[in-house]
Amino acid sequence: MTDVAFEVAGMLARSGSPSPGPEARTLVAHVLGVEVRDLIRVEGVSAAQRDAIDELVSLRASGVPVQHLTGVAHFRYETLSVGPGVFIPRPETEVMTGWAVDALAARPVDRRRVVELCAGSGAVTAAIIHEIGGVEAHAVEVSPDALPYLERNLAGTGAAVVHADMADALRHLDGTVDLVVVNPPYIPEAHRAVLPTDVTDHDPEGALFSGPDGLDAIRVVGVVAARLLRPGGLVATEHDESHPDEVVRILRGNGFTDVATHPDLTGRPRFATGVAAAGSGRITT
Ligand SMILES: C[S@@+](CC[C@H](N)C(=O)[O-])C[C@H]1O[C@@H](n2cnc3c(N)ncnc32)[C@H](O)[C@@H]1O
Incomplete structure (x- = not known):
């Protein structure tokens, strides 16, 4: 079996895949309906399976x-x-x-009310719920195309899925939330x-761009x-x-204190955090 995976890796490498080996193993395992670790025990592929593998390689x-090929x-x-329709978490x-x-x-267990704005697939909310106990979570998403994925991924977690524009969402929770976390659209048009x-071509437009400088959504997030x-x-x-x-x-303009930026895995500044001060909510964009 490893021969097929290596052959597919070569095809993907020649087509420009940035990660041909892992992608080949993932696609071959997907078609065969096995875990990647079990590929070594597979003794061959049928003609139909080979056609399916070739189709995925071509796509x-x-x-x-x-x-998107594996779902x-x-x-x-x-x-x-x-x-299609939902942002792939990064x-x-x-x-x-x-x-x-x-x-x-x-924080104390009675201080774990979380709102995720721009929730997309629900990846952030699902991780927070599963990695610590006692979380009350609300996941807000405006896109009707993303919503089915959000509902599927958060089913059974206890999270509330809210189909709304974040600007107007969850007003009944004003002043009661312990953490707002968000990965909004933020790519500048120039990029x-x-x-x-x-x-x-494959991530939704509304998940990527946000006005000419890319900051329109983050201005709303601050408010x-x-x-x-x-x-x-806390906001992140x-x-x-x-x-x-x-x-x-x-963030400072909206009353947050202790504002800091944090690096991603490559050391580049990629998220900012702040603490809501008493009487915050002053609107500055
Ligand atoms: C970059 S994606 C992030 C998705 C997810 N949080 C993640 O990290 O994988 C941004 C998401 O924000 C949603 N979005 C954009 N504007 C919004 C708004 N005004 N209110 C709520 N959601 C919004 C988009 O539809 C998209 O799903």
């Missing part, structure tokens, strides 16, 4: 993400349902989620032309987080690596 070569994305300890968001998990775990086509959080509550928002100073200014 991958045309730029379709592996996660599955991995994020921290979660296995999530994904596909590794940098795993880092911000780890910050959120650690910050909440350090559109240099993004890989597997991003622009909404200040509205939702209780004094001492991912941002473009070119935006740390602007995001710090937005």
Whole structure:
């Protein structure tokens, strides 16, 4: 079996895959209906399976993400349902989620009311719920195309799924939330032309871009987080690596204290955090 996986890895490498070995094993295992670790025990593929493998390789070569071919994305300890219409969760968001998990775990169990804005697949909310106990979670998403994935991924977790624009969401929770966490759209328009086509062609437009400078959604996040959080509550928002100073200014302008930026796995500034002060909620964009 390893021969087939290696042959597929070669095909993917020649088509420009950035990660041909893992992608080949994932696609072959998906077609055969086995775990990657069990590929070594598979003794051959049928003609139909070979056709199916070749079809997936061809789609991958045309730029379709592996996660859309298998319908599955991995994020921290979660296995999530994904596909066209929903953003594929990324590794940098795993880092911000780890910050959120650690910050909440350090708080009393009666101080774990969480709102995720721009929830997409629900990856962040699912991870927080499963990694620490006692969380009351609300996941807000505006896209009707993303909603079925969000509902599927959070089914059975106890999280409330809210189909709404974050600007108006959850007003009944104003001043009572302990953590607002968000990976909003934030790519500046000027970056559109240099993004890989597997991003622009397959991630939803509304998950990527947010106004000319990319900061429109984060300006809303600053206002909404200040509205939702209780004094001492925490906000964490991912941002473009070119935006740390602007995001710090937005959070401070909305009354947050102890504002800091944090690096992703490559050391680039990719998320900002702050603490809601008593009387926060002053609206400054
Ligand atoms: C970059 S994706 C992040 C998805 C998910 N949190 C993750 O990290 O995988 C941004 C998400 O925000 C949603 N979104 C954009 N504007 C929104 C708004 N005003 N209110 C609620 N959700 C919004 C998009 O539909 C998209 O699902």
